[in-house]
């Protein structure tokens with residue numbers, strides 16, 4: 368187990384026994400972080416799309432949609448609660464990390480001068496703010512669902528195959544901008560409170576590749592490159608057999624612009640399933656019902 372994670376777990380166990388301590392200074396800082404989060408989430412702010420380390424890991428098509436002001440899918444009212452939980456989790460974890468015997472440093476603003484990198488892209492720099500540094504490496508904090516905790520944050524292979532939000536690129540750009548080594552992700556399961564630390568195992572070449580790819584996206588946005596979907600829809604399967612329906616894959620399912628991108632898209636329970644609570648999927652095409660019934664039998 369990662370040494371710092373072991374220290375966090377030991378600290379939380381000591382807190383369970385009533386034997387931990389947390390300084391007033393750390394508590395005040397966590398309070399201020401949470402106040403700032405409430406301001407960010409609930410005081411309206413003018414939002415203008417800008418290429419940033421935190422969004423450049425997303426597919427170019429999503430960025431193009433956002434830059435063009437395409438309509439986002441409506442969010443459930445609970446969205447604000449979920450994102451504010453995430454901010455609260457970050458403030459709590461930082462307070463815990465600051466209270467453990469860990470080489471911990473608060474995050475900082477980073478700026479990547481594109482001109483200096485020889486990227487002729489029309490904007491001067493990419494800026495963002497890192498969450499924290501441990502052992503002088505760049506780390507990020509992510510609160511996550513139980514599914515993401517198990518499938519994305521428990522091993523690096525999982526992160527690579529489910530990185531729909533571009534966490535790898537974000538960390539690589541932060542490392543590049545802060546001139547520090549990449550560290551990894553502190554992940555907190557919002558449902559259980561479990562904490563994991565996933566080390567970013569990318570090589571220096573892979574980090575550089577992320578940075579180069581990000582510059583290519585910035586250039587494409589600046590040049591108003593014509594929109595092209597980065598993904599196709601996929602055949603739906605049921606008990607390993609194709610149903611004839613077509614559905615969105617993982618990246619498109621998480622995309623805010625899916626309804627703008629796929630005309631006639633429907634979010635509905637799997638028609639072929641007779642389960643009491645069938646899975647809900649995004650359908651780009653649904654076969655005639657009688658054909659589906661035939662395939663089911």
Ligand code: SF4
Pocket residue numbers: 426428429432596597598618619622623624625628629
């Ligand atoms: S729905 Fe898929 S293809 Fe369309 S913009 Fe989003 S990620 Fe790209």
